[in-house]
Amino acid sequence: MASPDLAAHLSSLLPSSHPQLRDQVLPKLLACIHDIANTLRTSPSVTQIGTANAFGDNQLNVDVLAEGCIRKTIASCPSIVTASSEEDPIEKASTPSSSPGDEKYTLAFDPLDGSSIIAPNWSVGTIIGIWDSTSALHQPPSTHQIAAILGVLGPRTTAIVALRLPGTQGTCFEIGYSAAGTMQVVRPNIKLTDPTALKTRYFSPANMRAAADEPKYLHLITRFVKEKYTLRYSGGLVPDVVHALVKGHGVYISPVTAQSEAKLRRLYELAPIALVVECAGGVALDSATGDRVLERCVRDTDERGGLICGNGDEVEQVRRALIEG
Amino acid sequence: MASPDLAAHLSSLLPSSHPQLRDQVLPKLLACIHDIANTLRTSPSVTQIGTANAFGDNQLNVDVLAEGCIRKTIASCPSIVTASSEEDPIEKASTPSSSPGDEKYTLAFDPLDGSSIIAPNWSVGTIIGIWDSTSALHQPPSTHQIAAILGVLGPRTTAIVALRLPGTQGTCFEIGYSAAGTMQVVRPNIKLTDPTALKTRYFSPANMRAAADEPKYLHLITRFVKEKYTLRYSGGLVPDVVHALVKGHGVYISPVTAQSEAKLRRLYELAPIALVVECAGGVALDSATGDRVLERCVRDTDERGGLICGNGDEVEQVRRALIEG
Numbered sequence: 001m002a003s004p005d006l007a008a009h010l011s012s013l014l015p016s017s018h019p020q021l022r023d024q025v026l027p028k029l030l031a032c033i034h035d036i037a038n039t040l041r042t043s044p045s046v047t048q049i050g051t052a053n054a055f056g057d058n059q060l061n062v063d064v065l066a067e068g069c070i071r072k073t074i075a076s077c078p079s080i081v082t083a084s085s086e087e088d089p090i091e092k093a094s095t096p097s098s099s100p101g102d103e104k105y106t107l108a109f110d111p112l113d114g115s116s117i118i119a120p121n122w123s124v125g126t127i128i129g130i131w132d133s134t135s136a137l138h139q140p141p142s143t144h145q146i147a148a149i150l151g152v153l154g155p156r157t158t159a160i161v162a163l164r165l166p167g168t169q170g171t172c173f174e175i176g177y178s179a180a181g182t183m184q185v186v187r188p189n190i191k192l193t194d195p196t197a198l199k200t201r202y203f204s205p206a207n208m209r210a211a212a213d214e215p216k217y218l219h220l221i222t223r224f225v226k227e228k229y230t231l232r233y234s235g236g237l238v239p240d241v242v243h244a245l246v247k248g249h250g251v252y253i254s255p256v257t258a259q260s261e262a263k264l265r266r267l268y269e270l271a272p273i274a275l276v277v278e279c280a281g282g283v284a285l286d287s288a289t290g291d292r293v294l295e296r297c298v299r300d301t302d303e304r305g306g307l308i309c310g311n312g313d314e315v316e317q318v319r320r321a322l323i324e325g
Numbered sequence: 326m327a328s329p330d331l332a333a334h335l336s337s338l339l340p341s342s343h344p345q346l347r348d349q350v351l352p353k354l355l356a357c358i359h360d361i362a363n364t365l366r367t368s369p370s371v372t373q374i375g376t377a378n379a380f381g382d383n384q385l386n387v388d389v390l391a392e393g394c395i396r397k398t399i400a401s402c403p404s405i406v407t408a409s410s411e412e413d414p415i416e417k418a419s420t421p422s423s424s425p426g427d428e429k430y431t432l433a434f435d436p437l438d439g440s441s442i443i444a445p446n447w448s449v450g451t452i453i454g455i456w457d458s459t460s461a462l463h464q465p466p467s468t469h470q471i472a473a474i475l476g477v478l479g480p481r482t483t484a485i486v487a488l489r490l491p492g493t494q495g496t497c498f499e500i501g502y503s504a505a506g507t508m509q510v511v512r513p514n515i516k517l518t519d520p521t522a523l524k525t526r527y528f529s530p531a532n533m534r535a536a537a538d539e540p541k542y543l544h545l546i547t548r549f550v551k552e553k554y555t556l557r558y559s560g561g562l563v564p565d566v567v568h569a570l571v572k573g574h575g576v577y578i579s580p581v582t583a584q585s586e587a588k589l590r591r592l593y594e595l596a597p598i599a600l601v602v603e604c605a606g607g608v609a610l611d612s613a614t615g616d617r618v619l620e621r622c623v624r625d626t627d628e629r630g631g632l633i634c635g636n637g638d639e640v641e642q643v644r645r646a647l648i649e650g
Contacts (some may be wrong), residue, residue: 121479154446209553228534246445
């Protein structure tokens with residue numbers, strides 16, 4: 001399924017180790033992003049099927065279809081031995097079971113993130129974390145989550161891939177898709193760097209309602225306005241974070257306050273996003289504690305957290321304002 | 326190209342008058358939105374071609390391709406006698422010229438609005454105003470701009486159509502496209518209504534940087550935060566306004582302040598957006614004067630203005646805050 005271009009890039013990153021990750025898991029999951037995009041594209045009338053998923057969200061028919069695309073891909077990769085998703089948040093062994101010589105990976109994924117902005121036809125995303133283990137729970141994310149994919153389902157289909165084997169710096173790249181699904185590496189080396197004084201600076205403040213009860217957050221937003229930052233906030237976690245990755249800088253904030261609890265799922269949202277941001281040279285912190293997101297093991301599939309992520313300088317400014325403030 | 330569904334809907338709206346508008350101009354322009362979406366979709370690597378358009382924006386290769394799609398459609402509709410666009414802002418007679426019995430329309434269009442968010446793969450739009458005249462300039466927009474199309478180029482392709490013949494209330498509907506381009510009316514009657522106390526309320530504040538120098542705008546934004554409105558601001562005019570249309574309520578604000586001049590082009594952006602919002606039962610005001618956008622003739626293709634639009638109650642609150650404030 002992969003074009004020589006993607007295959008060549010993956011071979012240069014993984015010349016000898018992890019052959020099943022390189023030749024099957026990553027190319028097949030990336031091909032699956034294109035299938036999900038096609039499924040969404042050919043659903044001209046997006047309807048709510050009237051059921052709620054395990055977290056109580058309204059579930060759209062396209063959520064179920066996207067979940068099906070990824071489950072089908074999992075069934076075709078024997079080295080993916082365990083999987084869970086936001087739609088079905090219980091870790092389960094995959095069938096068919098792996099052979100003794102296989103690598104063993106666990107997938108944790110959110111098949112279609114951004115339900116509230118599907119109806120107005122705004123860009124949404126797919127989030128996948130790949131763990132080098134038979135479970136994603138109670139494992140140190142910084143060493144055991146070795147890859148992540150953010151699929152961007154927009155006017156085009158694109159995907160951001162992060163890969164970091166233990167002991168390496170990690171790498172982050174973007175792929176584009178042709179109409180037929182052929183994959184090309186369009187940005188081989190994504191880097192988040194601190195903007196210079198001349199650059200437009202971007203901020204993406206999630207849950208701005210929380211600022212009504214939290215003066216530190218209100219003060220921070222007012223400061224961004226006064227310093228003439230440009231606002232970009234779609235309300236879709238994937239497009240909002242990918243905006244910074246493609247522009248090369250920016251800061252995304254999902255606060256946790258006394259009146260507003262943590263919203264993002266550690267396993268399906270925070271951990272993969274944090275790996276991508278770190279592999280691009282950025283910083284991803286828990287907005288409640290200021291700790292690195294990837295320092296903390298995930299204990300439960302429904303565990304939540306807050307997030308500050310982006311280029312280092314601006315994340316540090318937000319950390320000081322919200323936590324030391 | 327039109328499915329019986331779209332054709333039937335247009336026939337019910339225009340049973341006897343304007344046959345060329347009903348049978349050619351609207352169906353062909355709507356089919357063209359699908360062509361533009363395909364063009365954007367199959368440009369995996371979006372590049373800047375290094376030229377600037379007449380307004381000094383950076384022009385992307387996809388802007389040029391989208392302009393070409395619409396110009397080709399114009400050439401196939403003899404009743405479109407004049408056209409100008411943001412890319413080529415001079416009103417020119419179309420070829421082939423019309424026959425004596427033809428209806429006579431002028432098109433004013435922005436082929437691809439939202440250049441700055443194309444690279445991160447966020448939804449963007451196409452804006453088309455259709456004028457029942459041989460020019461769009463120096464004509465009262467409220468009576469002479471009789472139709473408008475907002476194409477939404479996102480994970481799906483959708484379009485909002487507004488139609489208002491002089492003396493009628495006007496109507497606003499949404500169409501969806503199959504993968505092959507077949508068009509279906511998915512929302513036959515879009516209405517903006519004032520939200521009840523229980524509903525989530527949305528605001529979309531453009532150019533928030535202007536609040537740094539304009540206390541009225543900063544105060545308004547702070548009030549929205551304190552009243553726990555939900556922020557949705559992509560920076561793309563079409564997706565931002567369509568968000569309100571699809572949710573049924575919401576307010577979009579593009580301010581004009583002493584330090585920040587008007588940004589939106591009256592001919593290519595303000596007039597078509599205002600027609601769509603009014604046909605959906607909403608209100609579209611000039612944010613500098615508080616006057617109805619469609620009350621004022623467009624004198625020049627580069628003329629700019631500010632905008633407050635959405636459901637009536639919230640537009641009125643913003644008008645009071647920014648103009649009477």
